[in-house]
Amino acid sequence: KQERGRMWETEDLNEHKDSEKKHKEKEKTKHKDGSSEKHKDKHKDRDKEKRKEEKVRASGDAKIKKEKENGFSSPPRIKDEPEDDGYFAPPKEDIKPLKRPREEDDADYKPKKIKTEDLKKEKKRKLEEEEVSKETVALGGLEERYPEGIKWKFLEHKGPVFAPPYEPLPENVKFYYDGKVMKLSPKAEEVATFFAKMLDHEYTTKEIFRKNFFKDWRKEMTNEEKNIITNLSKCDFTQMSQYFKAQSEARKQMSKEEKLKIKEENEKLLKEYGFCIMDNHRERIANFKIEPPGLFRGRGNHPKMGMLKRRIMPEDIIINCSKDAKVPSPPTGHKWKEVRHDNKVTWLVSWTENIQGSIKYIMLNPSSRIKGEKDWQKYETARRLKKCVDKIRNQYREDWKSKEMKVRQRAVALYFIDKLALRAGNEKEEGETADTVGCCSLRVEHINLHPELDGQEYVVEFDFLGKDSIRYYNKVPVEKRVFKNLQLFMENKQPEDDLFDRLNTGILNKHLQDLMEGLTAKVFRTYNASITLQQQLKELTAPDENIPAKILSYNRANRAVAILCNHQRAPPKTFEKSMMNLQSKIDAKKEQLADARRDLKSAKADAKVLKDAKTKKVVESKKKAVQRLEEQLMKLEVQATDREENKQIALGTSKLNYLDPRITVAWCKKWGVPIEKIYNKTQREKFAWAIDMADEDYEF
DNA sequence: AGCACTGACTCAGAAACGTCTCA
DNA sequence: GTGAGACGTTTCTGAGTCAGTGC
Numbered sequence: 001k002q003e004r005g006r007m008w009e010t011e012d013l014n015e016h017k018d019s020e021k022k023h024k025e026k027e028k029t030k031h032k033d034g035s036s037e038k039h040k041d042k043h044k045d046r047d048k049e050k051r052k053e054e055k056v057r058a059s060g061d062a063k064i065k066k067e068k069e070n071g072f073s074s075p076p077r078i079k080d081e082p083e084d085d086g087y088f089a090p091p092k093e094d095i096k097p098l099k100r101p102r103e104e105d106d107a108d109y110k111p112k113k114i115k116t117e118d119l120k121k122e123k124k125r126k127l128e129e130e131e132v133s134k135e136t137v138a139l140g141g142l143e144e145r146y147p148e149g150i151k152w153k154f155l156e157h158k159g160p161v162f163a164p165p166y167e168p169l170p171e172n173v174k175f176y177y178d179g180k181v182m183k184l185s186p187k188a189e190e191v192a193t194f195f196a197k198m199l200d201h202e203y204t205t206k207e208i209f210r211k212n213f214f215k216d217w218r219k220e221m222t223n224e225e226k227n228i229i230t231n232l233s234k235c236d237f238t239q240m241s242q243y244f245k246a247q248s249e250a251r252k253q254m255s256k257e258e259k260l261k262i263k264e265e266n267e268k269l270l271k272e273y274g275f276c277i278m279d280n281h282r283e284r285i286a287n288f289k290i291e292p293p294g295l296f297r298g299r300g301n302h303p304k305m306g307m308l309k310r311r312i313m314p315e316d317i318i319i320n321c322s323k324d325a326k327v328p329s330p331p332t333g334h335k336w337k338e339v340r341h342d343n344k345v346t347w348l349v350s351w352t353e354n355i356q357g358s359i360k361y362i363m364l365n366p367s368s369r370i371k372g373e374k375d376w377q378k379y380e381t382a383r384r385l386k387k388c389v390d391k392i393r394n395q396y397r398e399d400w401k402s403k404e405m406k407v408r409q410r411a412v413a414l415y416f417i418d419k420l421a422l423r424a425g426n427e428k429e430e431g432e433t434a435d436t437v438g439c440c441s442l443r444v445e446h447i448n449l450h451p452e453l454d455g456q457e458y459v460v461e462f463d464f465l466g467k468d469s470i471r472y473y474n475k476v477p478v479e480k481r482v483f484k485n486l487q488l489f490m491e492n493k494q495p496e497d498d499l500f501d502r503l504n505t506g507i508l509n510k511h512l513q514d515l516m517e518g519l520t521a522k523v524f525r526t527y528n529a530s531i532t533l534q535q536q537l538k539e540l541t542a543p544d545e546n547i548p549a550k551i552l553s554y555n556r557a558n559r560a561v562a563i564l565c566n567h568q569r570a571p572p573k574t575f576e577k578s579m580m581n582l583q584s585k586i587d588a589k590k591e592q593l594a595d596a597r598r599d600l601k602s603a604k605a606d607a608k609v610l611k612d613a614k615t616k617k618v619v620e621s622k623k624k625a626v627q628r629l630e631e632q633l634m635k636l637e638v639q640a641t642d643r644e645e646n647k648q649i650a651l652g653t654s655k656l657n658y659l660d661p662r663i664t665v666a667w668c669k670k671w672g673v674p675i676e677k678i679y680n681k682t683q684r685e686k687f688a689w690a691i692d693m694a695d696e697d698y699e700f
Numbered sequence: 701a702g703c704a705c706t707g708a709c710t711c712a713g714a715a716a717c718g719t720c721t722c723a
Numbered sequence: 724g725t726g727a728g729a730c731g732t733t734t735c736t737g738a739g740t741c742a743g744t745g746c
Contacts, residue, residue, distance in 0.1 A: 291736065299713080299737065345708065353736095359707060360736085374709085424740060433738080467739055468712055506703085509741065522710085522740060569713065574729070650713070657711055680732070 151346050151370060155321045157276035157285070159328030159336075160349045160362055161269060163292035163311065166190045173243045176236035177229055188221045191308060194295045196240035203297060209306035213295055216308035276348060276364070277325075284365035285348065290317075296355045300434035300469020304355055316351045346370050356432065367685040376689055379660040381518045382527040383700060389527065392515055393418065400481045406502040410511060412485050413439050413500050417521050420476065421528050421564050423467060424505040424521035436465045439521070440505050445495035449486060450475075458483035472566050529561045529658035534700045536560045537667050548635050550673050554664075559645060561654045569650035579643065586636045593629040600626050661687035662694035669696035 146153075168189060174181050175192060184192060195204065195213055203209045214232040221229065229235065254262075273288045293311040296304055314334035321327060323341045330336050337351075349362035364370055385392075396418075399411030416422050417439050425438020437446060446464035453459040456477045466472045478486075489499055505521065512519040536557030541550060600622040607615040661679075665687070668675045679687060 287735075289735090297714095297737080302737090347708075350707095356737090357706095358737095361708075363709080371710095378710090426740065428739095436738085438739080468737080470713080505741075520741065567712080572730090577729090653712060682732070 149344050152278050152343050153322065154277065154279050154325060155343070155348065156325035157321060157328060157348050158273045159319060159330070160317060161273050161289045162314070162331065163290055169193065169240065169243065174239050176239075178231075178234040179236075182228065185222045185225060188217065188225050190293075191217045191220045192235075192237060193240055193244070194293070194308070196237035197244050198295060199237055199241040203295075203305065206305065208301075208303060209295075212304060212306035213308070216306075220308070278364070278368070278370065281369055283368040283370075286363055286365045288362055290351070291353075291360070298434060300436065300465060302434045303431055304433075307355055310354050312351050318350045320345065320348055320350070365685075367682075367688065372686070372689045375686075378523075378526060379530065379662070379700075381523055382530055382660070385516060385519060385523050385527045386531065386700065388516055389418075395515070397481075400479075400485055406507070408485055409489060409500040409503045410508055412482055412489070413503055413508060414512075415478075415482060417524050418528070419478075420462075420474065421525045421566075422472075423525070424508065426505050434465070434469050436467060436469055438466060438505075440500055440503050440508060442499040443495065444490050444493045444497050444499055447486065447499065449483065449490070451483075460486065466566065470566065470568050525565065526658055526660075529565055529654055530660040530663060530700050532561050532564055533557050533659050534663050537663070541667070541671060543671075547673055547677070550671055551677055552641065554667070554673070554678060555651065556645070558651045558655060558659070559649055561659060562649045562651050565654050565658060567650045567653045568648055571647050575647060579640070583640065586633065586640060589629065589633045589636055593626065593633055596622065596626045596629050656683070656686070660700050661690035662698045663700050665690050665694040666696050666698035669694075 166186065168186055175184055175189070176182065195217070198204050210232055218226055218229070274285050275282050276285055277283070290312045291309070294309050296302075296307045296309050298305045314330040315337055317330075317336050318338045318340060319328060319336050320340050320342055322343065327339055347361040347363050350359050352358070353360050366372070366375070392414075396411040396414045399407050400415075402408050402411065417424070423438035425441035427441055428436070437443065442464065446462065448461040448463070450459040450461060451457065453461075453475065458480055459475050459477050460483070462472055462474045462476065464472055486499075489501075493499075493501075509520045512521065512523075537554065540553040540556055542553070545553070600619070603615065603619045603622045607619045664678055665675065667673070668678060675684065675691060684691060
């Protein structure tokens with residue numbers, strides 16, 4: 001059984017103090033210079049370095065990686081096309097702003113596409129029985145139009161939308177320090193409002209959050225403010241907080257017209273900035289709005305939570321577009337940091353974020369050609385793994401016996417990745433992020449070995465925090481050889497030592513690359529998720545069930561995958577209540593049904609005596625009523641089961657990222673389930689390529 | 701030559717938002 | 724017919740993976 005919980009939510013005081021202490025030590029060594037570019041000067045932990053050295057020694061024999069291709073199932077056939085054949089910038093007038101962009105888009109661009117792809121189209125058309133309008137997203141090797149690594153030939157966009165400027169609070173909203181009213185400078189006030197807006201959130205009670213916030217807030221204060229405000233606990237943000245609550249309340253209470261006006265403004269913004277031209281398509285951009293300033297909310301026990309995420313200015317922004325495109329103009333009085341023309345990447349805009357020093361991007365929507373193609377490619381790689389997975393499994397089982405420690409560790413790790421769908425587990429910089437692990441970065445403290453547990457032999461108990469600090473807890477019986485190996489790996493180690501001290505993701509992936517071109521650790525997740533869906537669907541779908549029951553089967557298959565991938569969610573706040581509501585509905589329905597049955601019975605009795613047409617008719621209608629109620633009851637019960645089973649499981653992530661959509665499409669076609677029942681509008685847009693491609697015989 | 705760094709991309713759950721349903 | 728709450732959808736942005744590059 002999967003248990004959910006974030007360590008830090010339940011951690012006891014001692015642990016808390018410990019992590020605090022650790023963090024303070026980090027701070028001391030790290031922040032001496034006080035520069036704002038601290039993230040650049042990487043802090044090296046002594047232990048970590050030692051560990052790394054060991055690994056280095058052990059991995060000296062790494063094989064030289066062979067030349068890597070782009071992971072296509074078939075090598076891309078590169079057609080030599082004249083540069084300007086079809087890759088012109090579509091004249092502006094052609095790009096009509098649209099209310100329902102996607103559909104009309106297709107109509108807009110189809111003609112051009114057909115022009116540029118005459119031959120391919122013709123071939124395709126023969127294969128197609130269905131809507132031609134979806135062709136724009138049909139893939140069938142669009143990539144081959146580009147030489148290796150080239151992502152586009154023409155790219156034009158309007159640049160990002162910046163966060164709205166700060167609006168100072170009205171005079172009557174006061175801030176108090178130590179019980180006394182205090183007027184803050186605009187900059188200090190802005191940062192204070194970030195905190196005030198989060199006052200109801202658990203974050204603001206956390207020591208690290210408060211400390212980080214206060215430190216960064218003070219940087220924004222004037223000298224006088226700095227002198228006065230020395231203790232966060234003496235700050236009273238309640239008026240600010242109430243003001244924002246009132247504002248959001250007011251927003252909810254707005255009249256229809258006002259709401260409509262806002263909606264229209266948003267649509268206008270989307271129309272203008274939400275699309276770009278990539279080659280001869282108008283494509284939706286995923287995140288064209290720049291992240292507004294605020295307080296950093298890391299997940300889990302993040303050492304940087306509460307730090308100030310600064311406002312991004314045009315001067316921070318790098319614009320990427322093609323040379324022959326119109327460069328977006330920066331807001332008046334501002335300049336871009338840089339304009340570049342790099343067609344080996346897919347992003348339109350980038351900037352460097354100040355918390356981790358990492359780069360953020362503006363990229364295209366999942367429905368775009370460039371994302372869809374990549375997605376399709378991912379599943380094709382996973383399907384190639386299907387063909388050789390048996391061989392690979394035999395190989396790593398052999399490797400459990402290897403004389404070389406490194407090989408054994410690699411083999412056991414790969415076994416976990418395959419069997420349990422664990423993530424690869426890159427090393428992370430200590431003190432920069434929450435302490436989470438994946439397979440290669442598992443530590444001794446994360447597993448417990450039980451030679452026997454609950455009647456099973458050789459059980460490994462996993463308990464660690466994975467991505468997003470989601471807890472992975474699982475007791476797994478493993479093969480004896482694995483168990484013995486784990487015992488060996490753990491010998492003479494401290495709890496905080498790496499379990500696989502001779503292994504990292506680089507070594508593992510290099511090895512995988514040798515086993516199959518394009519194979520990496522995460523392909524196993526995709527493969528196992530998709531193959532599980534396919535198997536489960538086969539197993540669970542009962543041919544003569546009705547549609548709701550079929551959908552339940554689908555959800556159950558989906559759920560099996562979500563459990564495998566450990567996709568969890570916090571139980572909805574209203575879960576208990578809504579469950580009870582549903583139960584009372586079921587009870588009511590049962591009562592109705594009992595009544596209806598009684599009515600039917602008496603009607604039948606009447607009919608026996610009277611034998612006239614009228615009473616017969618009554619019997620018929622009562623029969624129908626019973627039937628209808630039975631159906632309704634079943635539907636409700638199905639719903640209840642589904643919901644109960646879904647309490648802590650998030651289906652969305654696997655559906656969106658791990659399950660080959662063609663399996664779903666095929667299943668829908670086979671059983672006559674409308675695709676809309678499984679995929680909503682957005683999902684259908686994202687998977688348009690699959691809906692177009694797969695027929696009911698599709699096999700993953 | 702080897703590996704640390706980092707850029708570019710996918711994947712992740714929470715929160716905000718919109719819509720539907722039921723009293 | 725209406726309004727509140729439930730529930731599905733969309734947005735947001737943080738957290739991973741992985742390979743290329745530059746020291």
